[in-house]
Amino acid sequence: MxxxxxxxxxxxxxxxxxxxxxxxxxxxxxxxxxxxQGFQGIVVPGVGAFGQCMARLSLFQEALSRAxxxxxxxxxxxxxxxVLFEESEESPGARGLGWIKGKxxxxxxxxxxPQMGWNGLSIKKHVExxxxxxxxxxxxxxxxYYGQPADGSVLVATVEHGVTVTAAVAxxxxxxxxxxxEKSGARGLHILENFVRSVKC
Numbered sequence: 001m002x003x004x005x006x007x008x009x010x011x012x013x014x015x016x017x018x019x020x021x022x023x024x025x026x027x028x029x030x031x032x033x034x035x036x037q038g039f040q041g042i043v044v045p046g047v048g049a050f051g052q053c054m055a056r057l058s059l060f061q062e063a064l065s066r067a068x069x070x071x072x073x074x075x076x077x078x079x080x081x082x083v084l085f086e087e088s089e090e091s092p093g094a095r096g097l098g099w100i101k102g103k104x105x106x107x108x109x110x111x112x113x114p115q116m117g118w119n120g121l122s123i124k125k126h127v128e129x130x131x132x133x134x135x136x137x138x139x140x141x142x143x144x145y146y147g148q149p150a151d152g153s154v155l156v157a158t159v160e161h162g163v164t165v166t167a168a169v170a171x172x173x174x175x176x177x178x179x180x181x182e183k184s185g186a187r188g189l190h191i192l193e194n195f196v197r198s199v200k201c
Contacts, residue, residue, distance in 0.1 A: 075195050082177060084100045154170060
C-alpha cells in the first residue's frame with residue numbers, strides 16, 4: 001500500500017513524508033501527473049498563496065479529478081484544503097479545483113494574522129478520519145485565510161479565531177484539514193493513521 005504526495009513545488013513535503021513514513025504508509029513523492037495512477041491514496045499539501053499553488057497544481061488537475069472519480073482517498077492539508085474551493089480572496093481571478101462549493105476568505109483584521117499556533121477543535125460531525133479525536137483536541141495552524149463552504153454538510157470541524165474557522169472538511173472520498181497534522185504531535189499522527197486505514201479498506 002503506497003500513498004502519493006503530490007510534489008508540485010508548494011508544500012511542507014518532507015514533514016508530511018516523514019509523518020506518513022512514521023505511520024507506515026510507504027509514501028512516495030510524485031512530480032509528474034501521469035505518475036499518480038496506481039496509488040491507493042493521495043496527499044495534497046500546500047504552503048503559500050492560493051493563486052501560486054493553483055498555477056502549479058493545475059498540471060495535476062486532470063489526474064487528481066480522475067483519482068477522485070475513481071474513489072481514491074485524497075487528503076488535502078492547509079492550502080491543500082483551500083484549493084478544493086472555487087476561489088479565494090487571496091488571489092482574485094484564480095480558480096480553485098471547485099470540488100467544494102464556496103470561497104476562501106481572509107481572517108478578520110481584529111485577530112492575529114496569520115493564525116500561528118495551537119487551537120482546539122469543535123467537531124461538527126463524525127467522519128472516519130476523526131476516529132479517536134475528541135472535542136477540544138489541539139492541532140497546529142499556520143494560515144491567514146480559511147474556507148467558507150456553501151454547503152454546511154461538508155463541514156467536519158471548526159476552531160475559533162475571532163470568527164468560526166473551517167478546520168476540516170469531507171466530501172465523498174476527499175478529506176482536508178486547515179491545520180497541519182504532521183506538525184500536531186500524537187493527535188495529528190492519529191489522523192494520518194486513520195487516513196492510512198481508510199486507504200487499506
